[in-house]
Amino acid sequence: SGPVGRSIGVGxxxxxxxxxxxxxxPTHRHLLDALESSGSYVGRVGYRTPTGRWLARSELDTTGxxxxxxxxxxxxEKDLLTSLKEAVRMEEEQFGTIRTHYGSPLATTPTTVEEIxxxxxxxxxxxxxxFSDGTLSSPSTPYHLIVGADGMHxxxxxxxxxxxxxxxxxxxxxxxxxIDDWDKSDQEECNAVEDRQYTVFRGCSPMTIKxxxxxxxxxxxxxxxxxxxxAVVSMVHPTSSSDKGNKKEEQVWFITTSDPKISSESDAxxxxxxxxxxxxxxxxxxxxxxxxTPPDDILMERALAHRHSVGPVFNVAEIAxxxxxxxxxxxxxxxxxxxxxxxxxxxxxxxxxxxLGPALxxxxxxxxxxxxxxxxxxxxAMEGGHALSKSxxxxxxxxASSPLYRSTNLNVAHSDEDEEIIPLNFDPYQLRDExxxxxxxxxxxxxxxxxxxxxxxxxxxxxxxxxxFIFKGVMRPAMRxxxxxxKKPIFDxxxxxxxxxxxxxxxxxxxxxxxxxxxxxx
Numbered sequence: 001s002g003p004v005g006r007s008i009g010v011g012x013x014x015x016x017x018x019x020x021x022x023x024x025x026p027t028h029r030h031l032l033d034a035l036e037s038s039g040s041y042v043g044r045v046g047y048r049t050p051t052g053r054w055l056a057r058s059e060l061d062t063t064g065x066x067x068x069x070x071x072x073x074x075x076x077e078k079d080l081l082t083s084l085k086e087a088v089r090m091e092e093e094q095f096g097t098i099r100t101h102y103g104s105p106l107a108t109t110p111t112t113v114e115e116i117x118x119x120x121x122x123x124x125x126x127x128x129x130x131f132s133d134g135t136l137s138s139p140s141t142p143y144h145l146i147v148g149a150d151g152m153h154x155x156x157x158x159x160x161x162x163x164x165x166x167x168x169x170x171x172x173x174x175x176x177x178x179i180d181d182w183d184k185s186d187q188e189e190c191n192a193v194e195d196r197q198y199t200v201f202r203g204c205s206p207m208t209i210k211x212x213x214x215x216x217x218x219x220x221x222x223x224x225x226x227x228x229x230x231a232v233v234s235m236v237h238p239t240s241s242s243d244k245g246n247k248k249e250e251q252v253w254f255i256t257t258s259d260p261k262i263s264s265e266s267d268a269x270x271x272x273x274x275x276x277x278x279x280x281x282x283x284x285x286x287x288x289x290x291x292x293t294p295p296d297d298i299l300m301e302r303a304l305a306h307r308h309s310v311g312p313v314f315n316v317a318e319i320a321x322x323x324x325x326x327x328x329x330x331x332x333x334x335x336x337x338x339x340x341x342x343x344x345x346x347x348x349x350x351x352x353x354x355x356l357g358p359a360l361x362x363x364x365x366x367x368x369x370x371x372x373x374x375x376x377x378x379x380x381a382m383e384g385g386h387a388l389s390k391s392x393x394x395x396x397x398x399x400a401s402s403p404l405y406r407s408t409n410l411n412v413a414h415s416d417e418d419e420e421i422i423p424l425n426f427d428p429y430q431l432r433d434e435x436x437x438x439x440x441x442x443x444x445x446x447x448x449x450x451x452x453x454x455x456x457x458x459x460x461x462x463x464x465x466x467x468x469f470i471f472k473g474v475m476r477p478a479m480r481x482x483x484x485x486x487k488k489p490i491f492d493x494x495x496x497x498x499x500x501x502x503x504x505x506x507x508x509x510x511x512x513x514x515x516x517x518x519x520x521x522x
Contacts, residue, residue: 005078008202008299009039009235009252011375012080014064014071015499016382021064027091034083036064037244039075040236044217047491050224052283056491057217057484068501070492074235074252082241099141115159116146116360118317120353125428127316127358144424145359145431147388149381152193152304154366161310161362162190163319183322190310196303196371198227199263201255201275203293208249209234212285221282227258229373230279230286253289255279256303256373263302268295309368309446312435316357361388361435368446371453376498380449384442391434395426445500452498 012035020032041064046057061071092098117128117136126144129137137143148156164186209216212234220231232253238244257263257278265271272295279286313319364381496502 005076005081006299007076007078007297008204009074009233009250010077010080010378011042011233012073012075012382013376013379013499014061014067014069014073015501016379016386017064017071017073018067019386026094027087030090031083031087034086035073035075035080038079038083038237039073040234042072042074042218042233044215046217046219048219048221048283050221050228050282055222056487058488058491058495068496070495070499070501072233074233076235076237079237079241112155113150114155116156116316116320116357118320118353118355118357120355122353122355124354124424125314125317125356125358127355143358144426144428145361145392147385148360148362148366149364149385150366152306152365152369154362156360157310157362157366158191160313160316160319160360162187163313163315163322190308192307193304193369194307196305198256198258198303200301200303200372201257201262201298202301203253203290203298204235205232205251205253205289205292207251207285207289207292209251212251212289214285221286223282226278227256228278229256230254230282232285232289251289253293255290263300268298271295271300272298303372304369305371306368309443310362311439312362312432313360314356314432316360317353317355318357320357359432359435361438363388367442370446370449373453373456376449379499380442380446383445384438387438387442388435391431391438392426395428395431395434398427398430448500448502449498452494455494 017032017035020028023029041062042060043062044057044059047055049055061069064071064073088098088100092100112132113129114132115130117130119126119128119139119142122142124144126142127146128139128142129146131137146156148154150156163183205212212232214232216234218231218233220229223229230253232251235250235252236247237250239246239248255275257275259274259278262271262274262278265274272290272293275298276287276290279290363384365377367380367384370377370380493502
């Protein structure tokens with residue numbers, strides 16, 4: 001979406017906003033106020049059939065104040081990014097807890113992280129960032145923890161996640177070539193991105209809530225073939241950033257379809273006509289919403305998702321050494337025609353170093369890009385970021401309160417430039433324990449989302465003849481005939497479950513634990 005962002009609406013669920021609401025930190029409060037003033041909470045919601053019949057209806061919390069009640073804030077993407085950047089700037093200038101890197105002063109393109117540099121002289125587990133323009137982060141402040149939040153096609157994930165390094169346990173001798181192939185195959189499977197076999201189209205209609213009709217409901221309509229779905233959410237937001245009091249209404253709509261004729265069309269106007277034709281027999285106001293949206297403003301994205309989530313990485317140095325040796329073996333093989341590995345000085349220094357490299361933790365789409373049907377990708381990223389911050393806070397609290405870390409030299413590290421001894425203000429052992437714990441906790445939350453997504457996908461687009469008969473011939477008619485007072489609790493439960501707000505998952509998302517409680521629970 002670029003550094004500026006787009007006018008399309010995006011949603012943030014209340015589970016991602018709750019930590020900001022309970023925080024007294026100035027930039028957290030500023031960010032929450034900025035987000036809420038830039039959009040509006042969704043109220044009435046429901047599911048419909050292509051003929052317009054309601055399958056289920058409910059109402060979300062429109063205040064965002066109730067911790068265990070789902071609320072959905074919708075705002076323009078550009079305003080979301082502007083608010084986040086402003087909060088980062090304030091945090092950096094007022095508190096100095098954030099430092100932004102822009103690469104070399106002469107760089108003409110955005111600088112991204114390419115890989116992690118391991119200082120071989122360090123006696124502790126740390127590293128520096130290598131940027132795509134060839135520059136390195138400052139040697140005076142190496143990193144003990146690096147957070148991979150660089151999206152679905154994360155360089156850090158593709159580089160470091162998914163290495164399992166199988167060990168030979170049998171008497172059968174396996175060639176190094178075969179072992180290398182196994183590791184490559186494992187890593188490719190771990191980081192595989194799966195095509196979900198449909199395309200997502202998104203647009204913003206200038207229609208007001210009254211003009212749209214539908215009794216003010218935001219809704220999703222399930223089709224019965226070609227992965228056809230339609231959803232619309234009403235969004236009320238300021239007309240400009242300088243005039244927050246003057247609001248305008250827009251209807252943010254989403255279409256999914258697997259029709260290749262539409263997704264392969266390069267002309268925006270023709271593509272819009274094909275969409276209208278595809279959904280021409282669906283209920284009002286679907287046709288009017290598409291018609292009122294300018295063709296060039298209709299966005300098209302292929303639905304992609306990761307097959308697997310990835311856990312924290314604690315052997316970055318081992319992976320870096322493995323890649324150096326692997327490249328050396330390949331080069332020797334090309335030159336001599338056989339494996340002739342003579343470890344070079346750079347490899348030897350890294351191999352003999354006690355530095356295991358920094359801990360690497362992934363959040364958001366870098367951890368796992370999920371199917372977009374329930375629109376929780378941004379929410380999951382924000383939840384993961386908050387969970388990580390609480391873990392770091394607990395590690396620092398333990399180090400500050402423990403006499404062991406104030407009186408011993410266990411927590412020291414060497415800079416790779418001047419060998420200066422630097423005392424740590426966190427417990428490096430607990431940090432790794434905390435990251436493992438957070439990965440399990442976020443995994444439980446992710447499992448709720450994936451199960452709910454699969455249920456909604458199957459009900460909306462059955463995968464087989466049997467499931468098609470069950471859901472189209474039995475479940476949908478039953479849902480239409482069932483009174484709303486019976487359907488609403490079921491609808492609300494599925495929604496809460498997808499957000500991790502039901503039963504045991506409520507306890508899972510709480511972060512008001514003491515250090516001793518965390519250890520006991522694990």
